[in-house]
Amino acid sequence: MSKTQTEPELLRLLGEHSDFALAARFGKSPVWVREQRESRGIEPVSRDFNRQAIDWTPQADALLGTMQDTSVARRLGTSKNIVGYRRQQLGIAAYQRPPLPQPRLISNAKQWQAQEDALLGTDHDRVIAAKLGINIWQVVNRRWQLGIEAYMTCDRIVWTDEMEGYLGVVSDSEFASYYGISPLSVRMKRIALGIPTFTGEDSPVPQLPAEVYELLGVWTDVRIAAEYGMPRVNVRLVRMVLGIEVAPKSDRSLFSWDKTTEALLGTDSDANIAAQLGVTAQQVSHRRKKLSIAPSGYSDRFRWKKAQIAQLGRFSDAVLAQRFRCSKAVVEKKRKALGIRAKNGAHRWTKAEIAQLGTDTDAAIAATLGLSPSLVRKQRTELDIAPFRPVRTIKWSKNRLAKLGKIPDSDFAYELKINPGTVTRKRQELGIARCAEDHRQHWKDPRNRELLGTMSDGALARKLGVTPSAVRLKRVAMGIAAFEPSNG
DNA sequence: CCGTCATCAAGGGCTGGGGA
DNA sequence: TCCCCAGCCCTTGATGACGG
Known part of the structure; x- marks a missing residue:
């Protein structure tokens, strides 16, 4: 079929068949088919x-x-x-998948009860292993045999049936381009599902030393990769294939920077300097950025090309700095010189959103905008906007005064977004008795106390309508360890 | 007692270069 | 075209310090 015959026929079928189906039939790329369909305003075919x-x-x-x-x-x-x-x-x-390689830690067979099977996949394998008093590998093996998905708390890419169905139908890069994700993510997912490449070749799961399998989920991926001299991505891939949850975080170790160690920053890659100083690369990166030192190998004498200028503002300065092999400051300077608005990470800030910064706590604004508090704080500090201060002069209207003592001070303070002490002082000043209920009621309820340590302090705080600090203090006071997602 | 901020650790995910 | 991997960004969550 010639090109002149092919394209009208393909274009006629747009929207009647999936982009992938048409691409395969006419030897086109799915991305090209989608572009043709979208440029004509044709809706995609239903996934069904x-x-x-x-x-x-x-x-x-x-x-x-x-x-x-x-x-x-x-x-x-x-x-x-x-x-x-x-x-x-x-x-x-x-x-049923074939059994996993049997690590030495699995010492004896276990007779699984129905109620024990029912627990699989409802929480991290480590937690279930602790509940049942058995080894994590027995849990992993049983879950694997039954084909039960591992419990996951975060999976940024939402893999639909449709997406999984197309894995291996086209190349990973084509797939990644179509769905706008990384080829590496595609490859990992494809290998995890045991799907060969679209050319029919198997993609073997990386082989790790036998003892490393026993460390998956016990040590962090970073630690395993460092100790055994292997890429972190391989450790992550094997752990992902086996459905083993991430390991608990290690104890934090503070590093005291001095002029000698700071002088190293930017002279080599962060990873090399980290290895030299015995700290993590992120600690080095953090310190380097704090001191506004460009990464090693990045030049501030940068010659701009048209194609690069065209990307300013479309991606974050940091991403472009990495892409162009120059410092973030160079990108920022050029962008500002051309009057191009910055793009911060994955989120493009609107005027209305920026107007909200500093008008409430970063956490509250983050919740409203569906962003992380860290991202809100970063944007606020970049724009030199003062943080929201709960301590401010409050206008005590008749309505507000009438509420004093009727509801707990802390609840009222939360409603007014002020410090609870302010409410308490005003109430005492007017000689109004406090409401019998206060936030401590949260902890008088045994059901709430039982929740301490079963989820992150932040999650419980959101659930109870208090701050993470309040939860943490109560948890510490009761001698309850912090929740670890992989704690077993 | 509680809220906010700064700092750090770690995982998910991405980019781009080099090699097969 | 795929694989491998170093290096990076973004996000989440814990914790210490500080202040109201």
């Missing part, structure tokens, strides 16, 4: 486009249970839910 089109032939049925539903779905061009439904209709058991 082929729901009715599945022809369950004996050959198709024969695949059920011989591999993961996701893999069957990919072969048949449908979703894993449809495959799973068909498999259950025919009473075919789900595909």
Whole structure:
């Protein structure tokens, strides 16, 4: 089929078939197909486009249970839910993965009870292992055998059935480009699901020394990578494939910087200097940035090209500095000289959002805008906006005065966004008795006390409507250890 | 007693260069 | 085209210091 024949036919089918299907049929890239579709204002085809089109032939049925539903779905061009439904209709058991390599730590077989199986995947393997009084590897192995997904608290990329179905259909880079994510993330996901490359080659999971398997989830990835001289990404990939949660954080170690050690900053890579000083690369990076020292190898004498100037403001200065191999200050200077507005990280600040900075606590604004408090604080300090101070002159209206003593001081203070002491003093000044209830009521409730240490202080604070500090103080006072996501 | 800020550790994710 | 990997940014959460 010639190009002149191909393209009108392809364009006619836009929106009737998925971008990937058309790309495969006409030998185009999915990104190109999407661009053509979007430029014509055509909506993408529904992810269920082929729901009715599945022809369950004996050959198709024969695949059920011989591999993961996701893999069957990919072969048949449908979703894993449809495959799973068909498999259950025919009473075919789900595909069971082969057993994991048996580390030395698994000493004896365990008879699993139904209620113990029910715990799998509901929390970190380490936590469940502690609850059951067994080794984490017994939990991992059992969960793996039953095909239960590991408990995850964070997964930034939301992998849909549709996305998983297209893994291996096109190259990782093509896939990454289409969905706007990193090829590395695609590769890791593809290997984790046991899907070969689109050329049909297997991507083996990196082999780690036997003893390292026992350290996964026990030591941090960074520590394993450093101790065994292997890339962190390999450790992460194997841990991800096995569904082992991250390890608890190590104890923090403070480093005292002096003129001699500070003089090293920027003379070599942060990692090399970190190794030299026996600290983490992030500590070096943090100190270097604090002193406004450019990374090693970055030059301030930078010759700008048109293509590079075109990127100013479209990406954060830091990202461009890394991309152009120059310091962040060089990018910032050029951008400001051209009057181009900065792009901060993944978030582009609007005028309305900037106007909110400093009008409330960073945490409260972050919650409103759906950002992290750190990002809000960073933006506020960059714009030289003073932090919100809860201590301020408050106008005591009749309505506000009427509430004194009717609700707990701390609750009222929270409502007014002022310090609770201010409310208490005003109430005492007017001789009004305090409300019998106060924030301590939170801790009088045994159900709330039982929550201490079971989740992060911040999470419990949000749940109870108090600050993380309040939770932390109570937790420490009761001698309860801080919650560790991987604590076992 | 509680809120805020600064600092640090760590994980998720990305970029880009080099090699097969 | 894929793989490998160093280096970096962003985010989350814990904690000490300080102040109201």
